[in-house]
Structure formats: C-alpha cells, structure tokens
Amino acid sequence: MAAPSSNTCGLTERSIRERVPPLLTDLYQVTMAYAYWRTGRHQEPAVFELFFRNNPFGGGFTLFAGMQDCLLFLRSFHFTDEDVEFLRSVLPPATDPAFFQFLRGLDCSGVTLRAIPEGTVVFARVPLMEVAGPLAVVQLLETSLLCLVNYASLVCSNAARFRLAAGPKRKLLELGLRRAQGPDGGLTASRYTHIGGFDFTSNVQAGFQYGVPVAGTMAHSYVTSFTSLEEVLPKTLVAVNGDSTPVDIILLTKGWLSRVCELLGSQPGKIHEGELAAFLSYAIAYPQNFLPVIDSFSVSCSGLLNFCAVALALCELDYKPLGVRLDSGDLCRQSLEVRRVFRLCSKHFSVSAFDSLTIVGTNNITEQSMAELNEKENEIDVVGVGTHLVTCTQQPSLGCVYKVTQPLCSATETRAKVQSSLQTLHPRHKRLQEPDSYTVALSEKLHTLVTEIREGSSNNSNFLLAN
Amino acid sequence: MAAPSSNTCGLTERSIRERVPPLLTDLYQVTMAYAYWRTGRHQEPAVFELFFRNNPFGGGFTLFAGMQDCLLFLRSFHFTDEDVEFLRSVLPPATDPAFFQFLRGLDCSGVTLRAIPEGTVVFARVPLMEVAGPLAVVQLLETSLLCLVNYASLVCSNAARFRLAAGPKRKLLELGLRRAQGPDGGLTASRYTHIGGFDFTSNVQAGFQYGVPVAGTMAHSYVTSFTSLEEVLPKTLVAVNGDSTPVDIILLTKGWLSRVCELLGSQPGKIHEGELAAFLSYAIAYPQNFLPVIDSFSVSCSGLLNFCAVALALCELDYKPLGVRLDSGDLCRQSLEVRRVFRLCSKHFSVSAFDSLTIVGTNNITEQSMAELNEKENEIDVVGVGTHLVTCTQQPSLGCVYKVTQPLCSATETRAKVQSSLQTLHPRHKRLQEPDSYTVALSEKLHTLVTEIREGSSNNSNFLLAN
Numbered sequence: 001m002a003a004p005s006s007n008t009c010g011l012t013e014r015s016i017r018e019r020v021p022p023l024l025t026d027l028y029q030v031t032m033a034y035a036y037w038r039t040g041r042h043q044e045p046a047v048f049e050l051f052f053r054n055n056p057f058g059g060g061f062t063l064f065a066g067m068q069d070c071l072l073f074l075r076s077f078h079f080t081d082e083d084v085e086f087l088r089s090v091l092p093p094a095t096d097p098a099f100f101q102f103l104r105g106l107d108c109s110g111v112t113l114r115a116i117p118e119g120t121v122v123f124a125r126v127p128l129m130e131v132a133g134p135l136a137v138v139q140l141l142e143t144s145l146l147c148l149v150n151y152a153s154l155v156c157s158n159a160a161r162f163r164l165a166a167g168p169k170r171k172l173l174e175l176g177l178r179r180a181q182g183p184d185g186g187l188t189a190s191r192y193t194h195i196g197g198f199d200f201t202s203n204v205q206a207g208f209q210y211g212v213p214v215a216g217t218m219a220h221s222y223v224t225s226f227t228s229l230e231e232v233l234p235k236t237l238v239a240v241n242g243d244s245t246p247v248d249i250i251l252l253t254k255g256w257l258s259r260v261c262e263l264l265g266s267q268p269g270k271i272h273e274g275e276l277a278a279f280l281s282y283a284i285a286y287p288q289n290f291l292p293v294i295d296s297f298s299v300s301c302s303g304l305l306n307f308c309a310v311a312l313a314l315c316e317l318d319y320k321p322l323g324v325r326l327d328s329g330d331l332c333r334q335s336l337e338v339r340r341v342f343r344l345c346s347k348h349f350s351v352s353a354f355d356s357l358t359i360v361g362t363n364n365i366t367e368q369s370m371a372e373l374n375e376k377e378n379e380i381d382v383v384g385v386g387t388h389l390v391t392c393t394q395q396p397s398l399g400c401v402y403k404v405t406q407p408l409c410s411a412t413e414t415r416a417k418v419q420s421s422l423q424t425l426h427p428r429h430k431r432l433q434e435p436d437s438y439t440v441a442l443s444e445k446l447h448t449l450v451t452e453i454r455e456g457s458s459n460n461s462n463f464l465l466a467n
Numbered sequence: 468m469a470a471p472s473s474n475t476c477g478l479t480e481r482s483i484r485e486r487v488p489p490l491l492t493d494l495y496q497v498t499m500a501y502a503y504w505r506t507g508r509h510q511e512p513a514v515f516e517l518f519f520r521n522n523p524f525g526g527g528f529t530l531f532a533g534m535q536d537c538l539l540f541l542r543s544f545h546f547t548d549e550d551v552e553f554l555r556s557v558l559p560p561a562t563d564p565a566f567f568q569f570l571r572g573l574d575c576s577g578v579t580l581r582a583i584p585e586g587t588v589v590f591a592r593v594p595l596m597e598v599a600g601p602l603a604v605v606q607l608l609e610t611s612l613l614c615l616v617n618y619a620s621l622v623c624s625n626a627a628r629f630r631l632a633a634g635p636k637r638k639l640l641e642l643g644l645r646r647a648q649g650p651d652g653g654l655t656a657s658r659y660t661h662i663g664g665f666d667f668t669s670n671v672q673a674g675f676q677y678g679v680p681v682a683g684t685m686a687h688s689y690v691t692s693f694t695s696l697e698e699v700l701p702k703t704l705v706a707v708n709g710d711s712t713p714v715d716i717i718l719l720t721k722g723w724l725s726r727v728c729e730l731l732g733s734q735p736g737k738i739h740e741g742e743l744a745a746f747l748s749y750a751i752a753y754p755q756n757f758l759p760v761i762d763s764f765s766v767s768c769s770g771l772l773n774f775c776a777v778a779l780a781l782c783e784l785d786y787k788p789l790g791v792r793l794d795s796g797d798l799c800r801q802s803l804e805v806r807r808v809f810r811l812c813s814k815h816f817s818v819s820a821f822d823s824l825t826i827v828g829t830n831n832i833t834e835q836s837m838a839e840l841n842e843k844e845n846e847i848d849v850v851g852v853g854t855h856l857v858t859c860t861q862q863p864s865l866g867c868v869y870k871v872t873q874p875l876c877s878a879t880e881t882r883a884k885v886q887s888s889l890q891t892l893h894p895r896h897k898r899l900q901e902p903d904s905y906t907v908a909l910s911e912k913l914h915t916l917v918t919e920i921r922e923g924s925s926n927n928s929n930f931l932l933a934n
Contacts, residue, residue: 015485018482018485019650019651020650021672023671023672023674023675024644024650024653024654024670024671024672025644025670025671025672026642026644026645026669026670026671026683027669027670027671027674027681027682027683028669028683028684028685028686029683029686030671030683031683031684031685031753031756032685032686032688032689034752034753035685035689035748035749035752035753036689036692038701038748038751038752039698039699039700039701039748039751039752040700041692041698046692048688083675086671086674086675087671090671090674090681092753092755092756094753094754094755135692139688139689142645142688143644143645144650146645147644147645147647147649147650147653148649148650150645150646151647151648151649151652152649155648175493177491177492177493177610177614178493178609178610178613178614178617178867179617179864179866180614180618180648180652181618181622181647181648181649181651181652181655181656181857182614182615182618182619182648182651182652182655183486183487183491183611183614183615183651184486184648184649184650184651184652185618185647185648185649185651185652186491186614187491188648188649189648202493202494202495203491203492203493203494204490204491204492204493204494204497204553204554204557205488205490205491205492207490207494207553207557208490208550208553214494214557215494216493216494216495216496216497216498217495217498218495218498218499218502219495219496219499219609221499221515221606221609221869221870221871222499222502222503222606224871225503225508225513225602225871231506231508232506233506233507233508234505234506281502281505281506282502284505284506285501285502285505285506286498286501286502286559286561287561288559288561289498289559387863387864387866390648391863391864392863393863393864396854396858396859396860396863397646397854397858397860399646399854400645402688403688404688404691404692
C-alpha cells in the first residue's frame with residue numbers, strides 16, 4: 001500500500017477513517033440510536049451544539065481548533081459490514097436485525113455542520129459547532145466530535161498562552177512528541193501548537209503531514225557517545241569558497257581552542273575531549289548547521305569553549321555556525337555568560353558571525369518560567385517546550401460538551417403553540433386582507449439601555465468592539 | 468480497502484506503520500544518525516536502556532506497558548521512498564546523497580529488544596527495555612519507543628491506582644474517550660486502563676480492536692429529548708414467557724407508578740412525563756437491559772419513581788431490569804436512598820429482581836473520591852471514570868528516558884582493556900595448557916550481607932518475596 005501523500009492541508013478522508021473509525025465512540029451512543037430507531041424518532045430533525053463551560057487554565061479566552069478534522073470525519077462517516085457485525089455482537093441479542101441494515105446504510109449526507117472558523121478566539125458557553133441532522137445520526141457523532149475538538153482546542157490555547165508569555169520576538173520550538181498521549185496525541189500537539197503560535201516542531205511527521213517547519217540538531221547521547229578525537233572521521237573539511245584543499249579541521253580547532261582558553265583564562269585540562277570530538281564530527285557533517293548542545297559536562301569549563309573553538313575554525317573556512325543549545329540549569333544566567341563570550345570572541349578575533357549566534361534554551365519550560373524570561377535578564381533567542389505544552393499540565397482537559405438545543409416539540413405541541421402565538425395578535429393584525437402592519441419599536445427600558453451603551457461607547461469603544 | 472480485522476491481540480504491523488510512521492520522531496534523531504553515518508560510526512554496536520526516574524503520582528510503583536506496540540513498531544520500521552524524499556527536503560542541501568540510500572535500506576533486522584514483560588510492576592531507574600543494535604538505528608528509534616511506552620505505562624499505572632483505591636469488588640468503567648488527547652490517545656487509554664484493572668470501557672473501538680468488554684446505556688440528552696408519553700412507540704410489549712398477547716406497557720407502568728408513589732408517599736405531580744416516556748421507550752427497545760440515568764431532573768421526586776414504575780412493569784412481564792445510573796450530586800447519599808427504595812419495593816411488591824439491581828455512579832471521579840467510597844457508606848456497585856483517569860490529572864506525563872548504557876569504547880580502547888584485564892590474572896591461570904582454574908567465592912563482606920539477608924528472611928519473608 002502506498003503511504004499517504006504529503007498533504008499540508010491535513011488528513012485525507014481515507015486516513016481519517018482509519019484514525020477516527022465510527023466505532024471510536026461511547027457505546028451508549030449506539031444504544032440510544034437503537035432506542036430512537038425503535039420508537040421511530042431516528043429521522044427527527046435535531047440540532048446539537050458543541051461548547052465548553054469554562055475557559056481553560058483559568059484564562060479569559062480559548063482558541064477553537066479541530067474543526068477541519070470534524071469535517072473530514074463527517075464526510076468519511078459510515079459503518080462497514082465488519083463494524084456492523086461487531087455491533088451486533090455487542091448489542092443485546094433481541095436487537096431488531098433491521099437496525100443493523102439501517103446502520104450499514106448511514107452516512108452524514110443529511111447532516112449540516114455550522115462552525116466558527118478554525119483558529120478563532122472563542123469564549124465559554126458560546127456554541128463552537130452546530131450539528132444538525134437526523135436525531136440518530138447526530139447522536140452517533142457526539143463522542144468523536146468531542147474527541148477531535150477537545151484536545152485540539154486545549155493544546156492550541158495552551159500554545160497561544162505560551163506565545164503570549166514569550167512575547168512576539170522569541171522563537172518557540174515544540175518538542176513534546178515523547179510526552180504526549182501516544183503517536184496521534186503527539187502529532188495533534190505538533191499541529192495545533194504551531195497553529196497556536198509556535199514556530200517550529202521537532203516532530204518530523206508533523207512537517208511531512210502538515211507542513212509545520214521542523215528543527216533539531218543533537219541530544220546529549222550524541223555528545224557522550226564520543227570519547228576521543230581519534231573517533232573524528234573524516235578529519236578534514238574544505239573551505240566554502242576558493243581553495244579546495246582539504247584542511248585538517250582537528251588541528252585548526254585545537255589552535256582555536258588554545259586561543260579561546262587564553263582569551264578567557266580557562267584551563268585546557270578541564271575540557272572534555274569526547275565533547276570536542278562530538279562537536280567536530282557534527283560540524284564536519286553539517287558545517288552550515290552547527291548548533292550543538294553545550295551542557296553535557298560543564299558549559300563554562302568545557303562546552304562553551306569547545307563550541308567557540310569549532311565555530312571559529314568553521315568561520316575561518318567561511319562557514320557560518322548557527323549557535324548553541326542549553327538544556328539544564330539556570331538558562332537565563334548561562335545565556336548571559338554565553339553571549340558575553342560570543343561578543344568577546346567576535347571583538348577579539350574579528351568574527352562578525354559570532355554577533356548573530358542563536359542561543360536555544362530547553363529545560364522543562366512551564367508557562368510561568370516562560371513569562372519569567374521577560375522579567376529576568378537573558379539572551380535566549382529560541383525556547384523549546386515539551387511536557388508542559390503538550391500535556392497541558394495546568395489543566396489537561398477542556399471539557400467540551402455536546403447538547404441538544406431545540407425543545408424538539410412534538411407536532412401536537414407545536415400546533416398548540418401556533419394557536420397561542422396567534423392569540424397574542426390584535427385582530428387588526430390578523431385580518432387576512434389589508435391588515436394593519438405590526439410596528440416593531442424599542443421598549444422604553446431597551447431604549448434607555450441602548451442610549452447608555454451608545455454614550456459609554458465614546459469612552460470605551462474598545463470594550464464594545466471586543467464584545 | 469478492507470477495514471483491519473478484529474484482533475484482540477492488538478494492532479497489526481501494517482496498522483502500526485500507519486499509526487507510528489518512522490517520521491514520527493524528533494528531527495535531531497535523523498541529524499544525529501547522519502552525523503554518525505558521516506563519521507563511519509553508524510554500524511557500531513550500541514545499547515540503549517529505557518527507564519523513568521520517579522514513580523508517577525508520588526506513588527511507590529509503576530506498571531510497564533506499551534512493549535507489544537514497541538515490538539510491532541520495530542518489526543514494521545522502514546522508510547519509504549516518500550519518507551526519504553521528505554527527509555531530503557528537510558536536511559541541509561549538502562547532506563551526502565548516499566545517506567538517503569542508507570536510510571532507504573534500513574530496518575530493525577539487526578536490532579534486539581529485551582524487555583520486562585508487559586504489565587509487570589516496575590520501579591524507578593530500572594531498565595524497562597534494552598534496545599541493542601547498530602548505533603544509527605537504535606538512535607532513530609528513541610522518540611517513537613518513548614512515545615509508545617510513556618503514556619501506556621502512565622495510564623496503566625493510573626488505572627491500577629484507581630483499582631487499588633476502589634478495592635477488588637467494585638466494578639470499574641472507563642469512559643474517557645472524549646477527554647483524551649485525540650482518537651489514538653482515547654483508544655490507548657481504553658486499552659491500558661483495562662489492563663491496569665478496569666472492567667469495562669465505553670469505547671466501542673477498544674472492544675473491536677482489543678477485546679475490552681464494552682458498556683453503556685443512555686445519556687441525559689436521550690432523557691430530555693422526550694416530552695410526552697405520546698412519543699412512546701410501540702406502546703406494547705410481549706411478556707418473556709407464556710402469553711404472546713401484546714401488553715399495553717404504558718398503562719401497566721402508570722399503574723405501577725401510582726402504587727410506587729403511594730408506597731413512598733411521593734407526589735405524582737412532580738414526576739416528569741418526558742423522563743417516564745424516555746425510560747419506557749428505552750425499556751421497550753431493551754427490556755432485558757434497562758439501566759437508565761435517573762438524575763436528569765430529580766432523583767427522589769421523578770427519576771427513581773419513574774425507574775421503579777418501568778422496572779416493576781418489566782418484572783411483571785418477567786423481564787429483569789439491570790439498574791440505574793447516578794451522574795451528579797452526592798453519589799454516596801443518593802445511592803443509599805436508591806437502595807432503600809429498591810429494598811422497599813422488593814419487600815412490598817415481592818419482586819426479588821429488585822434485590823440485585825446495580826447502581827452505577829459517574830460524576831467527575833478522582834482517585835481521592837474513589838478512595839472515599841471505602842470510607843463513606845454507599846451502595847454504588849459500578850463506578851465510571853473519565854477525565855481524571857485518561858488525562859492523569861495528577862501527573863500527565865511519566866517522563867521515560869532512553870540512554871546509552873555502554874561506554875561505546877573504540878576498538879583501540881577495548882584492545883587496551885583486553886591487555887590490562889589479562890594482567891590482573893596470575894600466570895598460572897593464563898597457562899594455555901592445563902591452567903589452574905580461578906576460584907570464584909564470596910568476599911567476607913558479601914558473605915556477611917547474604918547471611919544477614921537470610922536471617923532477616925525468616926522474619927520478613929513477604930518483603931523479600933516482593934523485592
């Protein structure tokens with residue numbers, strides 16, 4: 001079978017059928033559908049609204065997401081023979097066999113979905129989606145729609161909060177795949193945190209499937225897997241421009257390391273050779289994309305010095321190193337020290353590339369620690385967030401609900417309502433020929449309220465616009 | 468395309484390829500694999516261990532789960548042409564094209580997985596899985612393996628804690644699908660909470676795919692969709708045994724309702740007719756599976772009376788009603804009142820079926836409120852748990868890590884180690900012909916320790932067995 005094609009617009013109908021099969025629902029939806037069918041009410045028109053009762057995280061807003069998947073789910077919704085046979089095995093033996101024929105023929109051709117556009121700011125108790133159609137069908141859709149909207153909206157809102165906390169300039173990287181509720185949870189997180197304001201994801205499949213920009217360089221395991229410079233292979237690199245003679249990059253780096261140690265007054269003896277070997281190997285593999293993690297051992301005694309030495313060697317060969325990643329300890333304090341050293345090197349060795357190096361910080365970042373980055377002095381350009389972003393630690397569920405909105409009156413009741421409604425009209429409006437028209441005007445109370453609002457609006461127009 | 472076949476042993480290799488494609492990984496795994504490949508280290512034997520650092524929820528144990536999916540993932544692991552082309556578009560342009568050929572040919576045939584059996588109690592810092600194979604390959608597996616183990620183990624452990632809190636007798640129902648991190652998160656939750664000790668799930672797909680027993684009857688929306696007894700259709704029911712004459716079940720129920728109201732001194736005027744209509748419709752559809760939710764309006768003034776009336780009518784026709792569900796308020800207090808009324812009916816009307824009715828409680832149950840059920844008097848037989856079970860509110864991530872265990876010595880280093888190791892041997896052990904054998908014995912210190920443990924074991928054998 002061919003793999004699904006790269007599709008930045010999201011999942012196809014076929015793949016959503018596999019991801020959200022119609023059996024992915026609570027059993028009571030099926031038992032209720034049968035009871036509606038049995039009593040002849042299954043085709044009754046019904047309208048359900050999907051909303052939530054409180055903004056998550058104690059916040060003042062929510063972002064609505066997941067609608068596109070809901071639409072694909074509705075389009076693909078149908079029970080296969082195998083689905084129906086399984087339901088037959090689960091429902092009571094006395095269930096009328098004709099019900100299973102009814103299920104087999106079901107689809108959402110009679111269902112209308114009205115929804116707020118994906119990515120819109122929404123508030124509690126406001127309907128996000130209105131699902132109208134035959135009662136039994138819209139009942140069967142409930143759990144799947146809630147499942148598709150709940151987490152997507154929650155994690156998108158969480159990402160938007162992290163973005164607000166970070167401010168508009170700092171770049172944000174999502175790296176929560178390994179901490180999400182399994183593969184699909186991780187993919188959903190990468191997709192909707194990008195929509196919510198993150199710039200990159202570490203999740204390659206999210207890049208493949210949804211076009212989210214991907215980023216990442218190395219883990220500590222890469223650094224610690226090297227022990228000696230003898231492991232560096234190849235040992236040469238060719239300069240970007242000009243001379244094509246391979247340069248002994250190890251020798252070149254060793255030279256720079258001495259100069260850096262001298263500049264900073266550091267002890268070469270404390271430098272970890274394995275770390276230098278790891279950085280060199282990576283730089284030889286990716287001379288234009290050098291961004292190592294520098295705190296596997298000690299930032300100030302080893303990692304920063306090794307980075308500077310390799311980066312200066314790369315600069316000498318006209319490559320442009322990217323920066324460093326800090327993954328532990330006090331990120332703010334360390335970033336200041338790292339930036340100070342970068343500026344010193346830039347000035348002392350006249351390497352302008354060192355003025356624009358990126359410092360990435362990743363260390364169990366919470367919304368609160370993200371907000372603190374705006375209060376504490378630091379030089380962090382990119383922040384990576386994993387666990388607290390994707391698991392929404394502060395509140396791991398949005399709690400959307402799906403409720404019937406119509407009184408669903410019987411014909412008898414509606415017929416009675418027609419009569420009582422007509423009785424409120426004066427006979428002159430009920431004349432069948434040349435009736436008086438009914439004047440619609442504001443009551444005195446409503447008129448006063450509108451006047452007050454108009455007066456208030458001149459002082460507080462933003463409030464009115466926003467509401 | 469045919470749907471995947473019902474398979475209680477779990478996912479097939481093909482479906483796991485769709486659920487966990489090899490691109491569902493952090494980009495740095497691929498960049499590191501390239502750097503290893505570039506330096507010629509990709510085939511080096513490597514061993515990674517997967518473990519966690521702290522038991523979740525402040526507890527003393529964890530249950531290991533997810534291993535079976537890991538095994539299927541390893542078996543299905545390979546990059547398609549399309550995967551490789553996407554990686555080519557993401558990695559720096561200077562990446563050696565031969566690396567992509569290498570990726571295209573990769574599989575896990577050289578990888579060995581040693582793991583603790585699924586469902587075993589495990590502890591912090593103990594390796595759960597040991598993944599051995601070529602360095603580049605085992606590196607590429609990290610994120611996916613973590614993703615498959617983390618949530619599975621977390622939610623299985625959470626379920627086990629709920630089970631311990633509930634005690635062995637109470638039945639537990641998982642109903643968290645709509646609150647999980649999307650469809651796959653919900654399915655994983657249903658699967659591993661069953662393994663962790665839950666009896667049923669509301670998730671039909673979990674029944675289909677993993678053979679988990681499914682349960683569920685009706686939601687409030689079903690109850691509130693009825694307004695009048697006129698909506699009840701058909702209006703007759705045939706007794707289980709004997710007379711096949713259809714009985715007017717509405718009339719029969721109305722008679723029982725009067726008697727129940729009289730017995731309990733209740734006001735018939737407070738009874739909600741729509742609720743009675745809903746219960747009747749459901750009972751006619753499922754006369755052997757009658758278990759309505761009875762708190763849509765008022766348990767004591769309406770729901771309980773309506774249940775008793777319909778259930779007594781069913782009993783008169785030799786059907787056996789199942790019970791009721793309480794979904795709000797003080798579950799313990801209400802369950803006592805419900806049971807009191809059941810016993811009263813049983814005695815007064817001589818219906819023994821009322822002695823074995825089930826009371827289901829579902830109302831935002833937490834681990835703490837579950838534990839309180841053992842302290843407060845109550846009559847709840849089955850407890851349904853959703854949000855707090857599947858989102859693991861107390862700690863929504865386990866935090867497994869995947870670390871290299873061997874020093875990964877170079878051949879040169881290992882060669883040197885061979886020599887120094889041989890030097891520790893006395894020449895008589897190194898004789899190539901007829902050497903003295905090396906006696907292995909306990910040191911005095913170890914001997915004392917073993918003796919102490921043996922002595923202790925007679926007083927505290929359980930401790931030793933458990934550890």
